[in-house]
Amino acid sequence: xQINYYRKNVxxxxxxxxxxxxxxxxxRELTGKKTFENSDRAALNRLFGGNLHFQEVLENLANYP
Numbered sequence: 136x137q138i139n140y141y142r143k144n145v146x147x148x149x150x151x152x153x154x155x156x157x158x159x160x161x162x163r164e165l166t167g168k169k170t171f172e173n174s175d176r177a178a179l180n181r182l183f184g185g186n187l188h189f190q191e192v193l194e195n196l197a198n199y200p
Contacts, residue, residue: 136187138179140171141194154192 139154150170153159163169171179180187 136183138187138189139192140189141192143194 138158140151141154143150143152151172152170153162159169162171162175166175168175176187176189
């Protein structure tokens with residue numbers, strides 16, 4: 136399964152956001168966070184049995200399929 140994400144620089148801090156609104160909402164409900172970190176990526180990958188592939192996309196294309 137491929138998970139698209141984009142990064143955003145917020146006051147000098149790089150934040151990672153999920154591009155897919157449904158996945159982002161599920162992550163928010165599960166963790167209470169809008170952004171994710173490398174440790175979250177590792178945990179998600181373990182939950183999905185190592186079958187996740189994270190692909191970075193451009194922010195302005197993130198909301199388009």
